[in-house]
Amino acid sequence: MKPMTTEWISKAEGDFAIMERECLVTDNPNYDGICFHAQQCAEKYLKARLCEADISFGKIHDLVVLLDKIHEIEPMWEVYREDLA
Numbered sequence: 806m807k808p809m810t811t812e813w814i815s816k817a818e819g820d821f822a823i824m825e826r827e828c829l830v831t832d833n834p835n836y837d838g839i840c841f842h843a844q845q846c847a848e849k850y851l852k853a854r855l856c857e858a859d860i861s862f863g864k865i866h867d868l869v870v871l872l873d874k875i876h877e878i879e880p881m882w883e884v885y886r887e888d889l890a
Contacts, residue, residue, distance in 0.1 A: 806857065813853035820846040844868070847889065851875060 824842035868889035
């Protein structure tokens with residue numbers, strides 16, 4: 806695995822850990838924070854896959870656009886389109 810791919814995965818897992826911890830909060834959970842880190846986690850995993858395949862993506866945060874770039878190498882990921890939108 807490429808070092809940059811590993812870095813994207815590490816960052817994605819950090820966002821997932823924050824999201825997971827906040828989901829366990831019973832007194833006044835921060836739902837905005839949960840949603841933010843969920844989006845960030847998905848974005849970083851998509852970017853990791855693109856990075857590993859040497860597909861450029863620039864500075865973009867649109868999950869559907871990232872999925873479009875991945876479609877050729879991961880056609881089965883199309884099932885996630887609605888959730889990513």
